[in-house]
Amino acid sequence: SLGFVHKQSFLSGRKSCAVYSIHCRYALGMEDGRIKDDDITASSQWYETTGPQYARLNREEGEGAWCPEGQLEPSDSQYLQVDLGRLTFLTVVGTQGRYARNSGNEFARAYRNTVSDHTQHFEQGSNPANKNAYASVINDLHPPVITRYVRLIPVTTLSTTVCMRVELYGCPWEDGLVSYSAPEGQLMMPPGYPIASLNDSTYDGDHEKRKLFGGMGQLTDGVIGMDDFLLTRQYHVWPGYDYLGWRNDSLGTQGFVEMEFVFDRQRNFTSMKVHSNNMFSRGVKIFASVSCWFKPRFAGWEAEAVAFKTVLDDRNPSARYVTVPLNRRTAKSLRCRFNFADVWMMFSEISFQSGNNTKTHSHKHTHTDKHRLASLKKLKQNNFDPPDDGKTPILIGCLVTIILLLVIIIFLILWCQYVCKVLEKVTGFLLVPSCALLSSGPANTDPHYERVFLLDPQYQNPAALRNKLPELSQSAEASACGGGYAEPDITQCTPHQCFHSNAPHYAETDIVRLQGVTGSNMYAVPALTVDSLTRKDISAAEFPRQQLIFREKLGEGQFGEVHLCEAEGLPEFLGEGSPLPDRDEHSVLVAVKQLRADATSQARNDFLKEIKIMSRLNDPNIIRLLCVCVSSDPLCMVTEYMENGDLNMFLSQREIESTLTHANNIPSVSLSDLLHMSVQISSGMKYLASLNFVHRDLATRNCLLDRRLTIKIADFGMSRNLYSSDYYRIQGRAVLPIRWMAWESILLGKFTTASDVWAFGVTLWEIFTLCKEQPYSLLSDEQVIENTGEFFRNQGRQIFLYGPPLCPPSLFELMMRCWSRDIPDRPTFEGLYQALRPHVNQ
Template identity: 80%
Template sequence: MHLFLLLILPATAAFGQIDPAHCRYALGMEDGRITDHDITASSQWYETTGPQYARMNREEGDGAWCPEDNPSDPQYLQVDLGKLTFLTVVGTQGRYARYSGNEFARAYRLNYSRDGLLWKSWRNRLGNMVMEGNKNAYTSLINDLHPPIITRYVRLIPVPKLSTTVCMRVELYGCLWEDGLISYSAPEGQLMMPPGYPIASLNDSTYDGAHERRRLLGGLGQLTDGVIGLDDFLLTRQYHVWPGYDYLGWRNDSLGSQGFVEMEFVFDRKRNFTSMKVHSNNMFRRSVKIFSSVSCWFKPRLIADWEAEPVSFKTVLDDRNPSARYVTVPLNRRAAKFLRCRFYFADFWMMFSEISFQSEDTILLDPIVSTVPPIKKESTMSTPSVMTANVSASDPPDDGNTPILIGCLVTIILMLVIIIVLILWCQYVCKVLEKAPRRILDEEVTVRLSSCSDTIILQTPPVPPRSGHAPTGPANTDPHYERVFLLDPQYQNPAVLRNKLPELSQSAEASALLLGNPLYDLLLLTSCHMTSGWLRACGGGYAEPDVTQCTPHQCFHSNAPHYAETDIVRLQGVTGSNMYAVPALTVDSLTRKDISAAEFPRQQLIFREKLGEGQFGEVHLCEAEGLPEFLGEGSPLPDRDGRSVLVAVKQLRADATSQARNDFLKEIKIMSRLNDPNIIRLLCVCVSSDPLCMVTEYMENGDLNMFLSQREIESTLTHANNIPSVSLSDLLHMSVQISSGMKYLASLNFVHRDLATRNCLLDRRLTIKISDFGMSRNLYSSDYYRIQGRAVLPIRWMAWESILLGKFTTASDVWAFGVTLWEIFTLCKEQPYSLLSDEQVIENTGEFFRNQGRQIFLYGPPLCPPSLFELMMCCWSRDIPDRPTFEGLYQALKPHVNQ
């Protein structure tokens, strides 16, 4: 009788911690271990300068890889390393070609991916992306990666200067990433401000995943860079970084009453885990200790449930030796691909600098006969090995039924595939039939909207709200968008508009193909010209648009509404944030002499932390030495009680375009005009040399979204348990302050365009100041609907005319103010329209436009008084003249505070 057994054999255990100083082995570009098939490129001069010739110290072909010259479309050389690799060094050369070549890259950038789908940009520890390149065509240049990266795919992207031709030869250095960890998730690190000591920023500054709701998701960072922290967490192993840099740390009371930090770990495949090593700080004199205990749950695959029985381990606390140390947690050879561990606090703070895992591959054997011992072979490959054993010669011969069984199995599999294809086809046909009636409605009309010469590509992320990942959808390469849309009953007969566009009447059939696609809903009445990454309107007012006046380089306005916008131009801050719209007279030709803010000595700005970034700029937290004395009497800075002054510094990146540079100077001029207690203040600038910087106030309590989401409404329960809380009176006072700041902006005819709690900052006295940093921070990236390569739109806060007509006025700011009030009275516990996807939010905007009673409003928050919710509903009036002004909102809210 044959018994079938499943055998699990141990493979070579993976090494735990990698030392970047010793992990510097050539990975095989020069010696050919990386094959030609694994080296690709976006372009090449001709066949003899293809990517296969990009090998260090080799001169086959014409001597190097040389991409086509196309400054508007960066070219890249891609290398597939075959396995996850700990990459520490990149070496480059130019094209020498035995004295006949003299092309090289003076600078380059590095992109990388662990799965070939999601690409990330490498940055050094100070946030710079561009690496120094070669000085000539023959000398090798070695660049150490600080921090190193864990990757499989690498792209080198030359950064040409002065339109010079570039060629590259490359070698990569590192070693295999045997840990197998591909991502970890954890709460964001926090700021530690101990009395008498420097401020320690305990954030994971090199984390390459997403930042959502104060959590790190789907990436790797300082916990896997091979650098362990020192005994004193304020000291660092790196130069020119801030205190606490080497550690990721959390404060016990900031995580609620749970008393633990929960982290999740994802691995490349299922493994048998023997132990976990956690390097933890133990400076107990400053209320920092290693964790008291840890519990880990295991999951074998993504769609499985977490196993009910965890592995728990209790540490032996040491109150005599303050040295940082590795704590080894046994994991009892539990098999899993996903781990979830809860680390319990032993004191007020807990800090980690490295986490590594020791594991064994899980090796499955084919069915074998129990009477024959298996052939055992240790595997050192990075993928699970399947071991087979030979059957003894004494076994009975095959009875001839095997081919029949194989044929039956193949037939069954083919039938299942056919059934699945038929089901999918039926679902597709049904979906098409559901959309068909919309395409033949009599009230639909074809309108062609001219776009810029550049094709605008839309990316619609089909993911739940606040998800940080958005796959790219198909793009329409036709630079002219044809669109069919429903007209509101108040519009004129569609035939009238069709008569205005006789040349378009024949394209209705082609246009109808786009109907119902949410990608094009955003282009309903928009998309004339792109400026600074934002859509400008090709429609004005809410009357019938006159598309005959829309050109690729000039937008028009028709029938100006209650809030006139014909004298407004819009400017987006180069840091990626939504700078206020300003009167046209303020943004004429601009030079540095037009800037009224004082020039601050750059050397007195000490970098502490990067707060956010955009396309051409970054926002940093800095310490400004001597700033109160520099500003003199009447300084807007609060009393710091002898402590250093913290400021937010917007900085223009070195690779910014001349247009971005001009916009940055315009933004400085705009900010210098604003002087209101509820508007963020520009303190000084650094524009005498590059990089250009503007220095603004820094609010120590962060933004209103984060502040409220960490609190509960005040009650006897919150007082008894010391839970951070706010009262209804506090919420009303916050609302009045925001309305006051917006009233001031409206009086200057300024339009903010991104009013939300994430853009309202709080100082130590809980004074609110309206800013524009929200979009520059990854934390709130899921609040914005992304248009690939161009713009991001906060659609959940935008009025219907802003989305459909591209109109941003004071009235659209009033709409956003209503959503901001809703956020405040829900304590920012959820995103607006959290049950709707981005596409459904846009569809709901169309219902506001059609005004047939099918639009969905935000619900009334339980904390919100009925009269205040009525005020919110007025802010969301469909017709612009029916919305209140900010002056009226301010006057309506003030009595609530007094009560």
């Protein structure tokens, strides 16, 4: 998983690290005791009762604070040190003086802080601290730092007594990158332009023989360089500040830049993202190719490298991310060699996506929802009155009384629930069968739907699930009795508790089939009887297999593959009324989904089901099934192929239409184009919804464009390696597009037309960001799931996608309605189509 700093790297360039630091401000445990006494040390202490263990914000144990021994002199370097137990992204420091129930008045007016990981140390400048002994003062760190050890050094200009209480704020550094090494950056002196200094100005490691090693700097600070490398995101710095860059001929004849990355432990690497400048008009391009070698723990460098060749772009000068697949190679260190494509090569951010190759260590200081930074607002009240301790005993007595009353009420509620469950067990078997026989609910309540519970491990274990099947069946019947899906009372329990309460659990033992035959199940429909799937049920004609000429493999899934093929004589074969546009050619390009020879019998039945469904769909905005090859193995279905590829790739290579794009012949789209695309997608989904079909993977990667820019909704996205990072893998088996999924789909396994509406809102967001950024790019996959828990609890702490700059306010309001927490509050696809259609002709 990615750490908070590196998740900033997914941004397209519109946000900076400072924006993300707002979200990474969790209390790390001084006040609530998660940081233990043994982890807090000091250079000295005045008395045992003013030792470092008492330096806890808003606490009054001992004599009320940590106080160094004697009078603090201007030349002193007395310090308080905190061991956070693991690498942490530190963003805020809060301080107080010693109040000691109105008996103390010592505080520090300023302090310095020094941070380190294990070996490297970095000292930041002086920070203003307190003006009295009781008020809390917070200071944001500029820039935020990655550290394990934090040392606070009180500063004074006069000889005085100083005491301190502190709290530290940030979040765990999950990326695990400890250091990187690279050649020093260089000066660029182009004629007619300012001199650009492309050095790593914040690097905290060593510099020797024009090389950087043993530290981290601008490539991991979360600040994304702009398209013009001379422009910067900070004021009062030099041109080129945001980039680390090298000139080809300055590195000898080797023609490459070699960098080494060291991690905290062995990891299983899936990809590397490199933000690179591409201002080719000034001799700057993204790297031509890269080769990476891997070094496991306790071993040397492996001989086999992962090589990746970049698709160079000489039309769009925008800086961009290049995603390098690392093929799940396991290592503790990486060495990557980036080859030049032009005179200059410049990077502003490098991040890695990985999974731990070993069991996660139990850290001393766990970061969970209950330790959110609820007290940060209190820290910002710098000028409040001293606390009045006269009424403290009365307040404590009232609180104890209230707590006792709450305990009694909770006990009574639990007892009532227990009695009700006993009564249900006695009478339930008489009522359920008759209700189940009368039920004929819609598709989204059918008990044959596959359901996945990401936060409940028992539903990821087939063996355990088999033992649970009788209970699941009973839950399904109980749901039928209610005529629909009975949701738990989510306001009264945690997700884990609710999953084990009265929520119906619909699941199947083989959740791999969520991936489908060629990557995904395009439509979730009521269960089809396998025995009824014969050739006569398939309305598509049998095409001669020998007339399919394979050109390229587009993708692959669990049991099948998708190929680009040339179909000879297809227009004549289909005859008049063909869904193909008018063509003069004898052969046309088509997409062929083919079942593998080693596919299971279940996969074969699923493939025939998909053919049966596809052959009955007829809408201008849905991909069409043209013909099939099922008379012999391997089974194939032939669908339309869109010349302009998928919408994600199409938009990501374009800019919004402007005078500049016209003058420089830059590929562009207009706001009207984006609205027209949105209307087409809503029209196709309206058609599916009218048939009570559920797509379950609606996104721009699954919207294809033909030569006339007509959009057709398909299902190839999951099968393509290009979009593997858009899917979350469950214990190495099923994959889910969690960044597009509604909260009830992730947590309760509930897929309906309403969850497709949620995904449509995310798809709109993609369109109006021109697919330059992944949804929730600031969050790791685990944090996305955690965020759905906030929707589940509905306490107002959930994070929404921001409004794209290109998006009209009325359209963003429509997106927000798609992401409504309650299903009845979301619009229908008919309503979305009617709301979007008038905008196209404006």
